[in-house]
Amino acid sequence: MTEHTTRPATHTITTRWQEIPEDADERALVEGGAFRAFACSCGAPLPARVAAELHAMETGQCSACLGSADRELVPGFVQRCAACAATGRRNVQLVWEVAHGEAAEVITTALVREVVAGFSGPFRLSQVADTVRESLGLARGRLPVGPRVRDVLRELEASGELVMLSAPDELLRGPAVVLYRDPLWQRAPLPPG
Ligand SMILES: [Zn+2]
Ligand SMILES: [Zn+2]
Numbered sequence: 001m002t003e004h005t006t007r008p009a010t011h012t013i014t015t016r017w018q019e020i021p022e023d024a025d026e027r028a029l030v031e032g033g034a035f036r037a038f039a040c041s042c043g044a045p046l047p048a049r050v051a052a053e054l055h056a057m058e059t060g061q062c063s064a065c066l067g068s069a070d071r072e073l074v075p076g077f078v079q080r081c082a083a084c085a086a087t088g089r090r091n092v093q094l095v096w097e098v099a100h101g102e103a104a105e106v107i108t109t110a111l112v113r114e115v116v117a118g119f120s121g122p123f124r125l126s127q128v129a130d131t132v133r134e135s136l137g138l139a140r141g142r143l144p145v146g147p148r149v150r151d152v153l154r155e156l157e158a159s160g161e162l163v164m165l166s167a168p169d170e171l172l173r174g175p176a177v178v179l180y181r182d183p184l185w186q187r188a189p190l191p192p193g
Contacts, residue, residue: 011059013052013066017075023137026176040069064092074172082147096144103148107132112152122165122186125150153185163188
């Protein structure tokens, strides 16, 4: 019989929901990690989201999903973690952060505006992303093109250049927290004169 060797400590961080008040701040709920309790299998005290994020980082895990590879936005609604490409790993998260910065540099608002001008009618996020990817000669998966294009399109929508046509695909918490998968936009009609 061989002796038991000391096993390396595992750090499985778990998240448990606490009671969510009716008038909960939606942003804090979905993005801020509020109304949750955190624990690690090693027993480290994790009194708040910040402590859980630090512990994830120091144990080589993604600070967004705490190593679980997915995120529960509201109770019962789970999404793959976009920060670490659903690997749960800190090193992948860091590489992906750099890629997000790079995408923001090459996919400018001017470029997206130019692509959008080529559509006479409504267009989907995926169509714009594909066109951008083609025009820059980017291989699929090289840069987070979709998320960056989505951000720019939302900006153009906020400034009144675009109008969103689709209804949300998911109402996660009434109309306050909604999710669009591949939304449809249209260029806003030019003001007369
Ligand atoms: Zn731990
Ligand atoms: Zn993650």
